[in-house]
Amino acid sequence: MSKDKKALIFFYVITFILSLVCDIFYIVTKIDVFLALLMWIPAVVGIICGKKFYGEERNLGLKRKIKPVFIILGVLIPVMYLVPSYLIAWKILGDPTIGLNTLAKTLSGADGINGTAFAVIAFIPFVLVSALTAMGEELGWRGFAYPVLEKEFGPVKAVLINGILWALWHFPLIIGGAYQSSVNLAYGLISFVICIMAMTTICCWTRSVSGSVIPAVLLHATHNAVDQIYLQALSTNAKVPYYAGEQGFITILLIAIIALIVGLAWKKHFPTSLRRAL
Numbered sequence: 001m002s003k004d005k006k007a008l009i010f011f012y013v014i015t016f017i018l019s020l021v022c023d024i025f026y027i028v029t030k031i032d033v034f035l036a037l038l039m040w041i042p043a044v045v046g047i048i049c050g051k052k053f054y055g056e057e058r059n060l061g062l063k064r065k066i067k068p069v070f071i072i073l074g075v076l077i078p079v080m081y082l083v084p085s086y087l088i089a090w091k092i093l094g095d096p097t098i099g100l101n102t103l104a105k106t107l108s109g110a111d112g113i114n115g116t117a118f119a120v121i122a123f124i125p126f127v128l129v130s131a132l133t134a135m136g137e138e139l140g141w142r143g144f145a146y147p148v149l150e151k152e153f154g155p156v157k158a159v160l161i162n163g164i165l166w167a168l169w170h171f172p173l174i175i176g177g178a179y180q181s182s183v184n185l186a187y188g189l190i191s192f193v194i195c196i197m198a199m200t201t202i203c204c205w206t207r208s209v210s211g212s213v214i215p216a217v218l219l220h221a222t223h224n225a226v227d228q229i230y231l232q233a234l235s236t237n238a239k240v241p242y243y244a245g246e247q248g249f250i251t252i253l254l255i256a257i258i259a260l261i262v263g264l265a266w267k268k269h270f271p272t273s274l275r276r277a278l
Contacts (some may be wrong), residue, residue, distance in 0.1 A: 004152045007053040015045045027176035039133040042140020045080040060143030060211030070210040074218030081254035085233045088250050089243035097234040126229050131221035138220055141166050146204050163200030167193045180243040191247040198259035205262045245259055
């Protein structure tokens with residue numbers, strides 16, 4: 001068995017075992033520290049695997065200089081598929097939302113704040129805070145695992161493996177009702193996998209072509225901030241999660257279109273992208 005396959009088996013087995021322990025403790029206790037630990041398990045195991053199997057060969061994509069375009073795309077892409085999908089969902093369902101002023105009051109705890117101004121000014125701070133947890137996942141899934149998967153199996157299989165296992169990693173929380181539990185369980189699991197596969201394609205593309213994990217961290221962080229802090233909080237109709245969000249069919253359609261465009265563009269860079277990622 002090759003060193004790369006041994007490293008991948010070690011990474012995924014240890015990550016899933018430790019994560020399941022945190023999943024159980026969080027589902028039972030609802031103590032946030034277990035959720036924070038869960039989010040950083042992939043990173044910690046990835047760092048250990050990098051040192052154990054590759055010495056100084058693996059930097060998890062943190063040391064490479066990044067072209068500004070990938071930073072911009074990391075922030076812009078989630079806005080492109082989330083905001084339109086929620087706007088369409090609210091229109092279809094006649095959801096008036098709580099309004100930006102009420103959201104600003106809820107998030108800031110202060111009266112008289114202009115909701116639009118607050119949403120714009122607080123956007124970057126919210127994304128940076130979200131990045132603290134998103135980085136814990138991305139350093140493992142995309143920082144360590146993806147380049148090894150790409151080297152061993154090629155880009156297409158690497159994305160499929162990376163995405164499926166990333167989706168399955170979330171299943172205990174979803175089944176336990178601690179994450180994305182607003183829809184029918186069967187529908188929720190299936191739709192979540194489809195959404196995650198599309199998101200994985202985009203994250204792995206940024207990792208492979210840019211050579212850095214930072215764009216994937218920003219994409220993941222922006223996705224979480226826009227979806228969970230802004231758009232979910234604005235919604236009032238219980239049916240919105242079926243239309244928009246990680247299990248919403250409109251969001252899934254839009255992110256799938258973006259993933260398809262990214263995949264077609266990425267195909268032209270397959271011969272050189274692996275060297276950048278490594």
